[in-house]
Amino acid sequence: xxxxxxxxxxxxxxxxxxxxxxxxxxxxxPLVKSKEGPCLITAxxxxxxxxxxxxxxxxxxxxxxxxxxxxxxxxxxHDKGKIGEITEIIKHNSKVVVKEVNLxxxxxxxxxxxxxxxxxxxxxxxHSSNVMLYSKEQKVASRVGHKTLDNGKRVRYLIKTGExxxxxxxxxxxxxxxxxxTEAVAxxx
Numbered sequence: 001x002x003x004x005x006x007x008x009x010x011x012x013x014x015x016x017x018x019x020x021x022x023x024x025x026x027x028x029x030p031l032v033k034s035k036e037g038p039c040l041i042t043a044x045x046x047x048x049x050x051x052x053x054x055x056x057x058x059x060x061x062x063x064x065x066x067x068x069x070x071x072x073x074x075x076x077x078h079d080k081g082k083i084g085e086i087t088e089i090i091k092h093n094s095k096v097v098v099k100e101v102n103l104x105x106x107x108x109x110x111x112x113x114x115x116x117x118x119x120x121x122x123x124x125x126x127h128s129s130n131v132m133l134y135s136k137e138q139k140v141a142s143r144v145g146h147k148t149l150d151n152g153k154r155v156r157y158l159i160k161t162g163e164x165x166x167x168x169x170x171x172x173x174x175x176x177x178x179x180x181x182t183e184a185v186a187x188x189x
Contacts, residue, residue, distance in 0.1 A: 052092070061091040064128045065144045070165065072131040073141040074101055079126075083134055087123070095125035102126050135161050 052060045066072060068089055074082045079101045088097035104124045110117045132141040135158055142160035149155060155166040 059092040062094045064089065064091070064094055064096070066096060066128055066131060066133065071134045071136055072096075072098060073134040074098065074126070074130060075132050075141065076130045077102070077126060086131075088125070090125055094128045096128050096131060097123050097125050098131065099123065133158055133165065135163050137161075137163070 054060060066086055066089070068086055070086050072084065072086060074080055074084075082098075082101050084098040084101045086096050087099050090096070100123070102124045103121045106120045106122050108118045108120055133144050134141045138161045140160055142158040144156050144165070145159045146154060146156055155164050157164045
């Protein structure tokens with residue numbers, strides 16, 4: 001280190017460049033610590049869409065006001081006003097897939113020479129902030145609230161109507177229906 005510093009102090013720059021001043025580095029070089037903590041790893045989902053990860057490489061999951069099987073109304077976008085049921089939730093980017101909403105056209109190539117190609121309509125995900133919980137009985141969209149019942153159970157309810165959304169029967173029914181649809185899709189392909 002001392003040899004390096006002595007070689008720098010003896011170095012002089014020509015008078016034509018930088019006003020002929022000598023370059024003298026500080027005698028004690030400070031240790032540089034990186035300001036960043038452990039580097040955040042980003043998992044590759046698509047080339048243009050990166051998934052934020054925690055230091056242990058698990059994705060950062062966002063909390064959402066909607067759950068699987070909820071009936072929602074789209075409040076913005078080109079499908080504004082449509083009502084549907086949530087079929088899938090993508091937590092790392094706060095998106096949901098709603099039945100018969102945000103349909104996109106997908107061109108599927110033929111897998112074999114005998115099978116022709118197809119044009120298929122698929123449901124694309126929309127951001128969870130663009131949907132609002134919907135009451136089928138009162139025909140009104142509302143924000144969600146949380147309250148604790150007398151038995152100590154925490155439930156979600158609609159603020160406008162007071163209707164309780166979370167019930168064991170609704171949850172079991174939606175999970176069974178999702179299982180049936182995935183089995184039907186697997187059997188079809």
